Amino acid sequence: MAPAIYFCGHLTYLRPCNVPGIQQVGVVHSPDSDNLTRWKNHRDYWQPVISVSKEAKAMCDQLDADHSVSVIPNGVTLPSQLSSKTQDGPIEIIWCGRLEDQQKRASDLVPLVNRLLSLNINFHLQIIGEGSLREKLRSNFSVAGDRVTLTGSISRTKVWEAMDAADVILMTSEYEGTPMALLEAMGRGCIPIVYSGVGEPLDFILKLDKQLVVEISDTKSMAQVIHKLVNEKSTRRNLQEQVFQSMKSSEYTDEIMAARYIEAIEQTSRRP
Template structure:
């Protein structure tokens, strides 16, 4: 790994070999976009490609680990600024540092992931001759980056060579300021363990995601409180970290659910999927959440909100899951009650959920990404692309 605060950074950057493609993201902390970057980088390295992952943040924020064959460049230029002037200067430094690295890597294709990093990458790559692809992870109509970033997103995305999204709802929003011919739908590459861990189902409702207003865990706990007395023995587990940790823990105490709701933190979700009977994702907006596809692959029936974007492209109400109105704790409680009390219905939906995501393999998603990015074919170094990807 190379960090831009390394004294020999300029010398070492100048000696980089040319890479086939570079992936740019803010950090490698816990998150869906970060997991996608790691999975893609690992799969492409094992397919024989030279891949660089560039992060604005330093390695101290890492949750995911990259394959050793991936070149990691941590610019260590992320962080908050005290006021708009200092913020502008900090962003200019980020653009300059990123441009220097992109020039040295000289990859013919660069893919930027998520929010303000996309905007900064458009500016950094301007005029370098790199084919620049933007990967939008949420519906911009639902996810505001703040007024300056929203304006720059609308103005600069059209300067990219291609803008991708993992939901058709996001593409519809993007089409209002990006020409349709520059838009493409590309699915999430999801790595499923082979074989999947054995299922030993417990009376457990599971939620996986950042502790953020977007994910509506506050509504989830309110809904669980409504049914808790009716379903003794059932528990709620929430996997993830984020800024609402303290607030959500206070809500658990206020609802007197300390013995029924567990805040697990940042952990490997696979053992929890193997035990869960219901998956609840009442998000206020979504792209296509990896956690949903992972849960469905285990045959866990999901409950999602009717504003969950790409999730609604996979969940059909009453067929392979349940869809409830957003921010409606009573409707969410009713859906929980229905699944908890009817094991046959729960199993039928779970089997249909597993069938729905059977085609969402790393191999099929990787083919879609390579076709979209117009990557030339290579001689694979390993046939175990999916098995060697980050999980």
């Protein structure tokens, strides 16, 4: 009989027991101290060990190269076709994540919004997520009026609806593994404008357009890219279609991810 499979990921805080017949698949989600600690504690039980990014694998290899870690990026379900995004009215921008500065650098949205206002850009920014900075951000964005909306946590269906309507997704993270929100948004034709710490999708985005990647904390360059997309609507629409089609042919689909997980699990199971 095939063994039961137990996936150990970022919610695994207890040390798994070495129970016969249960194969424990370890997943390292991000190149940070929490994931490193879980891997160090559980690596002798996890077979196989899978990281979602090259950066996460390098973190583990640097400490112990003898424990094999493979890379399988996260994948998302893609719609069959690109939604119709309006070219009239304000450019629609979304940001998704925890409203914290550790890793996510949510406070960087404040100087970004101020730059967009100073450039007299017609925009609407929807910030999706909860966190300790929510009220502080709300106060700082008061000058922007209804150009900035903090929606808090919303259902996955509502998130997808927001992505379908959005032109651009911002990611201000200092580091990531393979961020699901970014992949889902790109899978719905959102143009990514991201910091260089975006993780696994970095090369994918650079191939689309190098200007879409800016250095960490460079909100001036981020605002300039948005300004260009506002002024060049045909470029914006073409780039949205390119993002969508590139995602469809990329490794970031749920089908490819699932096939790679199955292959990795089966290879480990066949080992003596």
